[in-house]
Amino acid sequence: MTHDNNTLHINAFLxxxxxxxxxxxxPRTEAHRVLDxxxxxxxxxIAERGRLDSIFFADNLAVGAYVKRxxxxxxxxxxxxSAIAPVTEKIGLIATASTSxxxxYALARAFASLDHLSNGRAGWNIVxxxxxxxxxxxxxDAIPEHARRYARAEEFVDVAEQLWDSWEPGALVLDADEGVFADPGKVHAVDYAGERFRVRGPLNSPRSPQGRPLLVQAGSSEDxxxxxxxxxxxxxTAQQTLxxxxxxxxxxxDRLARHGRAEGDLKVLPGLVPFIADTEAEAxxxxxxxxxxxxxDYALRQLSTMLGLDLTAYPLDRxxxxxxxxxxxEGQKSRFTLVKQLAAGRELTVRQLIGELGGGRGHRTLAGTPEQIADDLETWFRGGAADGFNIMPPYLPGGLTDFVERVVPILQRRGLxxxxxxxxxxxGHYGLAPVPNRFADAVPATA
Amino acid sequence: MTHDNNTLHINAFLxxxxxxxxxxxxPRTEAHRVLDxxxxxxxxxIAERGRLDSIFFADNLAVGAYVKRxxxxxxxxxxxxSAIAPVTEKIGLIATASTSxxxxYALARAFASLDHLSNGRAGWNIVxxxxxxxxxxxxxDAIPEHARRYARAEEFVDVAEQLWDSWEPGALVLDADEGVFADPGKVHAVDYAGERFRVRGPLNSPRSPQGRPLLVQAGSSEDxxxxxxxxxxxxxTAQQTLxxxxxxxxxxxDRLARHGRAEGDLKVLPGLVPFIADTEAEAxxxxxxxxxxxxxDYALRQLSTMLGLDLTAYPLDRxxxxxxxxxxxEGQKSRFTLVKQLAAGRELTVRQLIGELGGGRGHRTLAGTPEQIADDLETWFRGGAADGFNIMPPYLPGGLTDFVERVVPILQRRGLxxxxxxxxxxxGHYGLAPVPNRFADAVPATA
Structure with missing residues (x-):
């Protein structure tokens, strides 16, 4: 087992x-609440009552496929x-933002601000x-090529990490008597000059409580x-079978060692859409x-977007x-492949495929009792398929409340x-070490 | 008088x-609170207790002139x-953000989000x-030219306004029975194609409570x-004399009519740094x-930045x-001219100038009793120099508390x-009409 403390991690994807x-x-939801x-x-x-590691919001910089539905x-x-931070105390706050x-400079600063105002609870889902x-x-005029988007992401994160390090721990002096706010020797320009970005720095924000946001990623293509x-x-990640x-x-x-990282430095969290009820039949x-x-008509449009193929007039029962x-x-490669495999592996018709995708757009859906859900999570966790889970309640708030009140206590009783x-x-929730600072922790060349 | 209701408006610049x-x-402040x-x-x-119209934060996308001090x-x-919205109910929330x-698309969306989550209290100070x-x-490699920055700002605001209009009022249907979330006929692409920006739209956010943020500006150059x-x-605006x-x-x-606007459509709010005490001598x-x-040494560097001139080794008493x-x-034109006039008009030495600028970096400073401060505000308001004021407390929170508890009640008693x-x-606080929507309120061409 590579898990720290043998306990799993849970993110609530809202x-x-x-x-x-x-x-x-x-009827279990009220549609107007999306605006509130x-x-x-x-x-x-609710998630914090369940002691979950974090909550997470996805994002997309355009209106959806079919605004009507x-x-x-x-x-x-x-x-x-930022508006949730003041009404919570401990739970992590993960925001999606695009490197494309x-x-x-501006995005690194926004995340530093979120980390400051939440006292160290910010995470960035990099898309x-x-x-x-x-x-x-x-x-x-078109989607920038997949490889070019990732090359930009690479540079982007490189710049951002340098900016987050630009104020060393201890750079703030706050000596009112002497009038010294910061130690200029501990505030560093980054002088980044890459193919796409040139950024002088330092960041216009002292080091935030975590040093930087937790870095999260969700694409499963090779890049x-x-x-x-x-x-x-x-x-x-979206994974359908154990x-x-x-x-x-x-x-x-297995890829981590090549980059000088340990297995515990990255937590794998497969998605799960749980339908929870007293009996399996009810679920x-x-x-x-x-x-x-x-x-x-909506599901066909969404499927068309996922596959980059117009299926809106396609027969449902083929x-x-x-x-x-x-x-x-060139678009979302891993989602494409996942849908393709899901359909081919079980010879689903389009109508059946739409039903399968309805819960979580390619994420695994499981209907069962609280015990069955807990068993499943334990199987994946102990079976080396997960360090934890990205829980995607099919309806809110009820689906989250049920998970927190009925599944979490079982996991707790099992010591998981x-x-x-x-x-x-x-x-800290994810069991990760504090972020080192490249300036403060650097070994002097002449040491 | 062009003032609506003969009452003035107050923004707290924090x-x-x-x-x-x-x-x-x-000793009246605690430096570490800047981080909290x-x-x-x-x-x-505190500002909301005083029934102020709004609070405002400035911003700068770089570290300051001299990080040490x-x-x-x-x-x-x-x-x-966004983190202040949940702990307040009525007061307006104005954020600075750069068009350069x-x-x-991203910024219009962030302001729509702030307007949604504050229930219609967002404002944008455009810099x-x-x-x-x-x-x-x-x-x-250098500051983009002043005129080019303003040309970009012009296009930027044009795109943003179209995006904010892209969801008409009433576009949201939320009909769960029929499965209709939005009326596609009321959600519009903007197909913007300008010199600098090409943006298809619509915005990925339904219309926010105000339709768009209040638009605020602070440069006083000709552009x-x-x-x-x-x-x-x-x-x-920073104005030193009545x-x-x-x-x-x-x-x-006088410029408004040329753009089809009425005098009441724009509120002029000069800055004031008030030192308040029981007697004028104490203030x-x-x-x-x-x-x-x-x-x-810090003040000289700041002055150097304002003037675009290295004065760090310049004698203080000349x-x-x-x-x-x-x-x-090419930089901040209006601040340059203001400092130049302030120094020349009163034949100040550099040391005196630094003292004058210390309170508000060119904004007017006034030391007096609550009655004297109120008298001054009334004089400017009734004298046609202001629709209200941008109050810049010299120290916080005490300077704001004093203004709210001691000056505001006087203005209220005077009916101001x-x-x-x-x-x-x-x-609504600023007495402005609701924002029309270019799509919903357009008169059909064939009408």
Whole structure:
């Protein structure tokens, strides 16, 4: 086992009134709450009651595929989490932000600010924005190539890490008598001159409590996995079977040593959409209620976006048409392959595929009792497929409340999950060491 | 009188532990609070107790002139105000953000998010970032020319306004039974194709409570005034004398008609740094305590930055050397001219000038009793030099508390200031009409 303390980690991935695409139509939700910051604050407090490691918001810099039926994002994640920080105390706050359409200085600064105002609870889910709709909002005529997006991400994170280090620990002096605010010898220019970015620094923010946000990544393409192996401290991933989960886990962990990292430095968190009820039959019936509310015209458009293929007029009761190889895709490669495998492996019709994807857009869905959900998590955790889980409640707040009140206590009784927070920072929750500072911790060349 | 309701408006400009550059060294402050979000939340609540229209944070995308002695910004304004929104209910929240170093889609979205999560209290102080240090952090070798920065700002605001309009009021349907989230006929692409930006839209956020943030501007150069006349709804300005204030006020108001705007559509808010005490002598003595704590080496560097001229080795007890014309300045033109006039008009030595600038970097400082401060504000307001004021407490929180508890009640007794909030949005506080929507309110061409 490579797990620290044999306990698992849990992130709550929060989305509107639930991950299921028809959640907002079900009587267990109230659709208008997607617009209400108090709804998200309540979700964060529920997750914190469960002692979860973190909450997380995804993002997309464009309107969704089909605005008529798409419960749309209202809040930008960094601002939303800034508004959640004051009403929570311990839980980590992970925001998605794109390296393709921001500037490193401004984004590094926003995350430093979130880390300051949450007292060390900020995390950054690094994305490269793989949709055409996003490219069109930032002056491009097409999606920038996958490899170019990752090359930019690489430089972006490199600059950002240097900026976060630019104020050493102890740079703040705050000596009012002598009038010395900071020690200029501990505040460093970074003088970054790369292919895409030139940034002098230092960052316009003293070092934040964690030094920098927790770095999170979610792409599972070859580029994505290499990027994760170099930079990520937590990885969200969609894996449908235990065997696939184990293979992905091993693949990612095996890449770490090449980058001078230990296996514990990166936590693998597969996604799970849990439908929870007193009996398995009730849980399955609940899931079917949601599936029955899917609008096929919306689901077809969403599927078309995932595959980069217009399926809106395609017959529902036939299998998918032949799909190209992942190498031909410039958008979201790993999601493409996942959907392709899901459909091919079980010979699903388009209608069946839409139902399977409805819960979590490619993430694994499981309907069962609290014990069954806990058993499943334990199997993946002990089976070397996960360091923890990215829990994606199909409806909110109820699906999160059920997980926290019914599944978490079982995991706690089994010794698999904390009963109290033992750390104050997001890095601490995930069992990660403090971030070293390249300036303060550098060994002098002449030592 | 052009004032609506004959009542004035008050913005609290909050900066660290006070606007006076030596505030952090004075026993009335605690320097470490610059790092504490709770400090800024407390300031916002004090301002809200005083029924002030808004609070405001400035920003600069680089470290200050002299990190050793410069009490440095910690928080990015949009994230900080997002963390203040949950602990306040009514007061407006104005954040500075640069048009030179952001992308319009991302920034428009961040402000929409702040407006949503504050229920209609967001404001944007639009700046073009006139320092070399900022340019170096965003890939430039020098400050982009003043005129080019303003041309970009013009396009930027144009795109942003179209994006904010892209979801008409009523676009959200939220019909769970029919599965209709939004009315696609009321969600519009903007297809912006300008010299600098190409943005398809729509914005990835339904229309926010105010439609868009209140637009605020603070540059007083010719470009700045024209920009304000076209776009700004509130203007922060530094004016040293009543006559200068009246001239600036008239100049700005006279420009509005050319852009189809009424005088009430733009509120002029001169800055004031008030030292408040029981007697005038005590207030003057208090101001002198702060002046005495100024570090000349820091003040000289700051003055050098304002003037674009190295004065760090210049003798303190001589007048300024001859200064070029504003037209030769590519940085912050209006601040340059203000300092030049302040020094020349009163034949100040550099040491005296540093003392004058210590309170508010060119903003007017006034030491007096609460009655004297109130008299002064009333004189400017009734004298046609102000629609309200940008109050810059020299030390915090005490200087704000004194203003709210001692000056505001006098203004209220005189009928010059509200005793309760009568609106729920920032626009409402400033007496501005709701923002029309270009799509919803357009008269059909064939009507």
């Amino acid at each position: 989305m509107g009134v639930g991950h299921h695409e028809a959640a907002w139509r079900h 910051v108090a709804h998200y604050q309540e979700l964060a407090r 798409n419960v749309h994002t209202v809040f930008e994640p960094i601002t939303l989490l 359409y921001h500037e490193p 490269t924005s793989g949709t055409e709709a996003e490219a069109f909002n930032f002056g491009y 994505g996995k290499e990027f994760a192996a170099r930079h990520a401290e937590a990885v969200f 065997a696939e989960g184990q293979a992905f886990y091993r693949d990612l962990k 399955v019936a609940l899931q079917q209620e949601f599936t029955g509310l899917i609008s096929p 299998p998918l048409p032949p799909l190209p190889d992942e190498s031909a895709v 999950f904390r009963t109290e927070y033992t750390a104050t920072t997001l890095r | 900066m660290g532990v006070g606007h006076h550059e030596a505030a952090w060294r004075h 979000v709770a400090h800024y939340q407390e300031l916002a609540r 410069n009490v440095h910004t910690v928080f990015e304004p949009i994230t900080l105000l 170093y952001h992308e319009p 073009t970032s006139g320092t070399e240090a900022e340019a170096f952090n965003f890939g430039y 700045g005034k024209e920009f304000a006349a076209r776009h700004a709804e509130a203007v922060f 006559a200068e204030g009246q001239a600036f006020y008239r100049d700005l108001k 003057v003595a208090l101001q002198q305590e702060f002046t005495g704590l100024i570090s000349p 007048p300024l050397p001859p200064l070029p014309d504003e037209s030769a300045v 200031f509200r005793t309760e909030y009568t609106a729920t949005t920032l626009r």
